[in-house]
Each structure stands twice: as structure tokens, then as C-alpha cells.
Amino acid sequence: MSDLREAAVKVRENAHAPYSEFKVGAAIRTASGAVFSGCNVENIAYPQGTCAEAGAIAAMVAAGEREIAEVYVVAGSDLPVTPCGGCRQKLAEFGGGDVTVVMATVGGEEQQMTLGDLLPGAFGAAHMKG
Numbered sequence: 419m420s421d422l423r424e425a426a427v428k429v430r431e432n433a434h435a436p437y438s439e440f441k442v443g444a445a446i447r448t449a450s451g452a453v454f455s456g457c458n459v460e461n462i463a464y465p466q467g468t469c470a471e472a473g474a475i476a477a478m479v480a481a482g483e484r485e486i487a488e489v490y491v492v493a494g495s496d497l498p499v500t501p502c503g504g505c506r507q508k509l510a511e512f513g514g515g516d517v518t519v520v521m522a523t524v525g526g527e528e529q530q531m532t533l534g535d536l537l538p539g540a541f542g543a544a545h546m547k548g
């Protein structure tokens with residue numbers, strides 16, 4: 419098992435998902451080689467819940483890192499989980515279009531796409547010029 423998958427599978431166990439019962443784990447490798455992980459944290463006020471990817475990004479930024487090199491997301495579904503639209507934008511804040519995002523099941527199925535594939539035409543700094 420890759421270290422990134424191991425981190426994502428492990429942190430998924432800590433997910434707080436009593437409403438959806440859909441636990442998700444995410445792990446990010448940064449340019450420095452460090453790994454940060456996060457899980458989804460739901461709330462009785464449903465819109466206040468946060469995704470696993472957001473947790474991993476928060477841990478990365480809190481540690482003083484900002485450059486995403488690789489992402490791994492895992493859930494217990496039959497189909498590999500894909501980051502929601504909001505998380506695609508959050509990942510794009512710290513990673514380029516060439517960043518690999520591995521989407522996986524607990525069972526071991528993996529699907530791989532780039533961040534550019536997942537968020538084509540991403541809104542970015544260039545759009546705010548002029």
C-alpha cells in the first residue's frame with residue numbers, strides 16, 4: 419500500500435459522518451514530500467459539514483505548506499469517490515492542473531485523473547486581471 423493510501427485509509431476511520439454514513443479520507447503529498455490527511459466532519463446543521471479534502475488542506479496550511487504534489491481520496495463506496503466541486507476549487511488553490519488525484523475505494527479500486535481534468539477552465543488569478 420502506498421504511504422498516501424495508507425494515510426487516507428487510516429484517517430478515514432476517524433471521519434464523523436453520522437448523517438450520511440459515508441466516511442471519506444483524504445491525503446495530500448506536498449512538494450516537500452510531507453503528507454497531510456483529513457476526514458469529513460459532518461454537523462447536525464448539515465451545511466456546516468466539511469469534506470475530507472478540506473480537512474487535509476487545512477492541516478497542510480496549518481503546518482506552513484502550500485504546494486500540493488499529489489492527492490489521494492478514499493471512501494467505502496463501490497465506485498471510487500470523486501472530490502465535490504467545492505473541493506476541486508479548494509485543491510486548485512494550492513495545486514496546478516497537472517497534479518494527480520487518485521480516487522479510490524476501501525476495497526482497493528483506484529481511478530486516476532489530473533486536477534485539470536477534474537476542474538477544466540478553473541477560475542484563477544488570471545481572471546481577475548484588468
Ligand SMILES: O=c1ccn([C@H]2C[C@H](O)[C@@H](CO)O2)c(=O)[nH]1
Nearest residue numbers: 438440442458469470500501502
Ligand atoms: O470527495 C468527497 C465526497 C464527499 N465527501 C463527504 C461529504 C459528506 O460528509 C459525505 C457525503 O457527501 O461525504 C467528502 O468528504 N469528500
Ligand SMILES: [Zn+2]
Nearest residue numbers: 469502504505
Ligand atoms: Zn468536497
